[in-house]
Amino acid sequence: MKLLPDQSVASNLRADRNTIYIQRRHHTGFSTGVNKADEYSWFFLLALSGTKNESITLLANMSQADIPTLTRNNSLLFYSTDQINWRRLAVPVLTDSAGLKQYATFILPVTGTCYISNTIFYDYSYLDDYFASFVARHTAYCQKTTIGTSLQNRPLRLLTLSNNANPLDRILLTTGCHPAEPDVIASQAIIDWLVSPPGLKLLTRYQVDVLPLSNPDGFANRSCLTSNGINLYWNFMKDDQKKCPEAFYLWRYILNHPPLLYLDFHSYVHQYHRHPMPYLKDTIAYRGAFTKHIVKQMDRYLIKQSRGFYRFGKLAMWPDSLSRHITQQFNTISYTKYHFNLYEGIPASQTRAVNIFIGLTKLLLRQSINHQHILLAPHGHAILDHSDRWPFTWFYYLPQLLSKSYMFGKSYWRYYRHRNQSHLFR
Template structure:
């Protein structure tokens, strides 16, 4: 058995007879802004080749090598082509951080095989899949190239124009951090929009789906851009030369501001976190109609997440696109809705469809149009009594109390279950 290093993303590799150990590769940060390179250098890709039936013992991120591992349900996926992935069914040992992994793997064939602690979809397969989808639905949607990434890959949006009079636009993004397989949310929503249920929604809403916000990250296999920018925490929309990914997306949004913006991410090793949305405080929005609708949408999302959500400064990050769209247009923004891969691929796909369709159906049910949500010149919303300083203080206090409650609940769950091996999302 040998490791194909040029196709692996690992460091500190050492091999000894039937054992392989390595650590996850560390990625470098862009020098300006918050890029969290350490936090986002958690994944690995190991490419192996050997005889069919050969078994090897694999240790990832294990230091010291005999560190105690208390849980045996960590996630490992394998694939021949980085498009169809299967979850390893035998136990994968880890500790309460979810980062180290120890397991044995038997080669199913003599072809090269990829192993990873996440699902790392191959860039070319994704591109072809999306192209084929658009070619198969020429009456419904088209692909727009809105610009090019730092390494000259297409920044592309699949647009579904409204079929009758347009009430407004909805924007969905995924693939900000390519090691998080949240692109499965976009792929599921595309299929939903081509189904009879989805087509009803397109009567009045134009839907823009951007599956790969960070194409260079898919190509290079990193959560950051080619020069180390973290697009979520450091959305450098004015920096065309260093961050064309943010510049061109913002340019598109300025021309086509959405009334609703959704963005998906995925937890992979964070087993203790329930799938949940990040909620902005009501104080971020202007006008009573928007606030009332956001309250309803928050409730729908929280219900779909069994009561879990995140609120506070991280959900209103000053350099995030969500903050930018809400500040500029009053767009209702739900970014960083996190799937959790512990729940599985199919339930996460269903979760994406449920979230998208429930929020879109709320817009239809309340006959919401762009003019009811966006501020001038794109809409008619102006400040009212709900934007007074007393009301704003009330909303801030309210979200602070909710935040204390939800953090308490989350940490209680983490400490109670951190050594449990049969943990399931519930």
């Protein structure tokens, strides 16, 4: 077995016979804003050349001495010969509680060049061609526009799907914000569904804008950040054309074409203990009782789809995120960061994405909802009403405050009782 460091993504890559050692790659990130550069750089892509059935041991961020300290078996390994078709290596991957140290032994499934990764990292030109050929095959319903270019001059290609010259409204879908997360499979599955008979029916009412690769430089450079270290989710620098053209051009497109609904998918890469789930905003982030009512229905649908799991609050309403800007400025209903878990596999994650899309758009269709109902002036007629005034918001926060104080009080009481019974503190 021979390592191919030029094609690998890892630092301090070395091999001792058939044992491979890797360290996580460190990133400094952009100088301003929250970029979580290190956190989003924890993945590896290992290129090696070997013979089928060779036994390989892999130690990431650890030494042999750390093996007994590993307590979890919940990470995944994938392999590919072309960085297009990825399959899971069905072996246990032992990790520490943070998932940073990873240890596995596996048998090489192929002879020749093989890529091994703890995520699924698709090749950039393959994806770019994939969406271009999709448009070429469906010219009757699908158009491709370049809304701008990335910092390294790669096109930001937007697909517009429609089956009506005057659609009722528009929906925006983005994926590929963090390229090491293979959430681009959501765009692939949803556009495939949209050109099927039930999807075409939806397209007679709503136009769907899809930006499958929102961070093309990240794909090409094999990073979750842009080429100058910006994390597009946490630091969406919409007004800076020079430093963050990826955010600038997308925001400029949104300003001219504000959507009714905005969806964005992500995928867990080493937090495999988490169930696939949505990140939900406070309903009071939206203006108007009607919008709040629709959002509650959508929240309930997403929670049901995720077997009761969800994340709530600040993470979904991050001050510098597109999700917050778009809701604040237009009142657009937005669900960003719906996370897949690769344990489910690609087909199941794609079915999940399509079901989410169908479920949410069904709620819109059932009530023939358009921008007049949801968006703020001048794009619609949504206005501030009693649900935005302090008695309502107060009633909204009060139960949260009470449950927090109850939990805090209860845990302190348990601590206090234990402290007095254990005699440890005397």
